[in-house]
Amino acid sequence: MVISASHLSKYYQVSQKEPGMIGSLKSLFSREYETVKAVDDISFEINEGELIGFIGPNGAGKTTTLKCLSGLLYPTNGAVSVISFTPNERKSEFLRRIALVMGQKNQLWWDLPAIDTFLLNKEIYGISDEKYNIILEELSRLLEVEEILKTPVKKLSLGQRMKMELMASLIHSPKVLFLDEPTIGLDVLMQKKLREFIKEYNIRFKATIILTSHYMQDVEQLCKRVIIINFGKIIFDGQLSSLVEKYTPYKKVKVLFREYADPKKIDKLGKIDSYTYPELILSVPNKKANSTASSILKDFEVEDITIEEPQIEDVIARVYTENKK
Amino acid sequence: MLRVIVSKVESMKKYYLIVRNTWDEMLTYRASFIMWRVRNTIQLLTIYFLWLVVLPPGKSLLGYSQPLMLTYILGTSLMDSIVLSSRTYIIGEEINNGNLMNFLLRPVNYFLYWFAKDIGDKAMNVCFSIVELTLIFIILKPPFFIQTSPFYILFFIFSAILSLFIYFFINFLLGLIGFWSPEVWAPRFIFITLLGFFAGSLFPLDILPKTIFEIMKFLPFTYLLYFPLKIYLGQLNFPQILSGLAISFFWVFAIYFLVKIIWQKGLKSYTAYGR
Numbered sequence: 049m050v051i052s053a054s055h056l057s058k059y060y061q062v063s064q065k066e067p068g069m070i071g072s073l074k075s076l077f078s079r080e081y082e083t084v085k086a087v088d089d090i091s092f093e094i095n096e097g098e099l100i101g102f103i104g105p106n107g108a109g110k111t112t113t114l115k116c117l118s119g120l121l122y123p124t125n126g127a128v129s130v131i132s133f134t135p136n137e138r139k140s141e142f143l144r145r146i147a148l149v150m151g152q153k154n155q156l157w158w159d160l161p162a163i164d165t166f167l168l169n170k171e172i173y174g175i176s177d178e179k180y181n182i183i184l185e186e187l188s189r190l191l192e193v194e195e196i197l198k199t200p201v202k203k204l205s206l207g208q209r210m211k212m213e214l215m216a217s218l219i220h221s222p223k224v225l226f227l228d229e230p231t232i233g234l235d236v237l238m239q240k241k242l243r244e245f246i247k248e249y250n251i252r253f254k255a256t257i258i259l260t261s262h263y264m265q266d267v268e269q270l271c272k273r274v275i276i277i278n279f280g281k282i283i284f285d286g287q288l289s290s291l292v293e294k295y296t297p298y299k300k301v302k303v304l305f306r307e308y309a310d311p312k313k314i315d316k317l318g319k320i321d322s323y324t325y326p327e328l329i330l331s332v333p334n335k336k337a338n339s340t341a342s343s344i345l346k347d348f349e350v351e352d353i354t355i356e357e358p359q360i361e362d363v364i365a366r367v368y369t370e371n372k373k
Numbered sequence: 374m375l376r377v378i379v380s381k382v383e384s385m386k387k388y389y390l391i392v393r394n395t396w397d398e399m400l401t402y403r404a405s406f407i408m409w410r411v412r413n414t415i416q417l418l419t420i421y422f423l424w425l426v427v428l429p430p431g432k433s434l435l436g437y438s439q440p441l442m443l444t445y446i447l448g449t450s451l452m453d454s455i456v457l458s459s460r461t462y463i464i465g466e467e468i469n470n471g472n473l474m475n476f477l478l479r480p481v482n483y484f485l486y487w488f489a490k491d492i493g494d495k496a497m498n499v500c501f502s503i504v505e506l507t508l509i510f511i512i513l514k515p516p517f518f519i520q521t522s523p524f525y526i527l528f529f530i531f532s533a534i535l536s537l538f539i540y541f542f543i544n545f546l547l548g549l550i551g552f553w554s555p556e557v558w559a560p561r562f563i564f565i566t567l568l569g570f571f572a573g574s575l576f577p578l579d580i581l582p583k584t585i586f587e588i589m590k591f592l593p594f595t596y597l598l599y600f601p602l603k604i605y606l607g608q609l610n611f612p613q614i615l616s617g618l619a620i621s622f623f624w625v626f627a628i629y630f631l632v633k634i635i636w637q638k639g640l641k642s643y644t645a646y647g648r
Contacts, residue, residue, distance in 0.1 A: 140480040155475040159401040171387035172481045
């Protein structure tokens with residue numbers, strides 16, 4: 049077990065201010081604080097080499113959890129352990145083995161080429177020249193950035209910069225990697241490339257990775273297991289496939305009739321979502337989807353029939369809203 | 374034993390690289406840096422000509438002859454730009470905008486990081502100062518007081534280094550306010566104001582009434598400018614130098630420990646926001 053959190057909680061004191069000038073004056077003298085439970089008693093365990101999708105709506109506590117795991121924050125309650133270290137002690141041995149990459153934060157020296165930051169990180173992590181050259185070559189080949197290593201960071205595009213940020217965080221080949229929305233703001237092509245890279249890194253370095261993202265494509269293509277968090281609490285922890293099973297037990301069957309079909313006859317097939325001739329949309333339990341489709345083909349004159357897998361976005365949206373109640 | 378030293382030296386290499394990156398960064402903004410030096414030089418010359426008029430040759434003011442006064446005043450402005458310059462004012466902002474995270478996530482010492490940055494900054498400024506001063510000497514031939522005794526020069530350098538540490542730690546401390554409040558500049562302005570008066574950058578402190586001066590002897594400010602320059606001018610005897618150095622040492626360590634405690638406390642309440 050590489051990462052474990054038991055009953056982890058993190059509360060923030062947030063000062064409140066009434067709007068306007070009077071509110072500002074009032075807050076000078078007496079400030080009211082409200083306790084925000086960013087993370088509230090969560091527990092989970094993650095094994096070596098796992099690539100976990102850590103998802104939840106904005107403000108659910110994802111980033112706070114990652115910050116606790118990487119030692120930036122002291123937990124209010126509970127304990128975390130990462131590669132058998134207590135993260136907030138920030139021991140050098142620990143820091144050498146982890147990395148936290150935030151899509152919206154940068155560590156590169158703005159005015160200098162990225163290679164200067166890499167060299168500095170090389171010294172910070174005490175990497176030998178030999179090892180550094182191998183890693184640098186490998187990373188820049190995987191990310192296809194050989195030509196822009198010597199360009200000042202401020203002249204790079206967002207996507208190029210994100211690649212450089214990732215490289216700077218991986219130069220010490222961390223065994224545990226926390227990725228906080230690494231694909232944010234990138235175009236589809238770049239997202240795909242980055243996803244492939246993350247997968248490759250996971251396999252090649254046997255790294256344990258926790259990934260947060262609002263792009264369900266990321267999660268769907270990378271992670272077998274997902275942890276869903278909302279209002280600071282874990283609401284789902286398990287295989288992505290069983291999540292889909294649990295929250296959308298239905299598949300949609302879309303039929304295009306060649307001839308008008310009697311609605312009464314259709315009724316028996318399953319729940320009708322909509323029927324405006326010639327198009328029919330049915331909700332059918334997952335396991336019955338195939339048999340229903342074949343009986344439709346047998347009993348009606350059909351132009352076209354499709355079975356739609358539930359969209360992961362819809363599933364997640366349902367998880368979020370159901371847990372609001 | 375040797376291996377320990379080797380690994381220590383190896384780990385210092387990262388700080389050397391920070392110094393070098395700081396230079397590269399400064400050179401990116403060449404024009405700004407050069408204008409900054411020009412401003413410094415003009416300021417230096419303004420004060421120089423002012424005092425040249427106030428205090429004609431052969432006259433003395435409050436016990437300071439013209440060369441001594443000129444040397445003192447120009448010395449303070451030189452020290453101001455080299456010893457009392459620190460980029461650590463950015464610390465407060467870094468805490469508030471979340472940049473501090475980058476350091477907490479890596480095996481790097483945040484104090485040493487800033488110290489290395491400051492050293493890089495100072496080294497660059499010293500190089501330029503030497504060139505500028507040489508030019509001033511050649512063109513204006515000012516009646517400066519040149520200390521020749523290695524005894525005084527040595528103690529001057531030593532006390533200037535202590536001054537550098539006191540200043541560095543005070544600034545670091547002021548930056549740490551960022552852990553609790555985004556208004557890191559308010560206390561800094563007070564500090565700058567205090568510094569202008571109590572450090573002796575406008576006039577030598579011993580022209581003040583004796584009781585006030587006696588109290589100020591125990592404050593850290595006195596040891597930032599006044600004390601090192603008095604050593605340079607050779608106006609302090611050995612016991613005075615020793616007691617001054619002792620008080621400087623006390624402040625270096627006192628403020629250093631304060632910084633350490635506040636830093637630890639700050640980290641505990643750090644919320645790493647910025648998103």
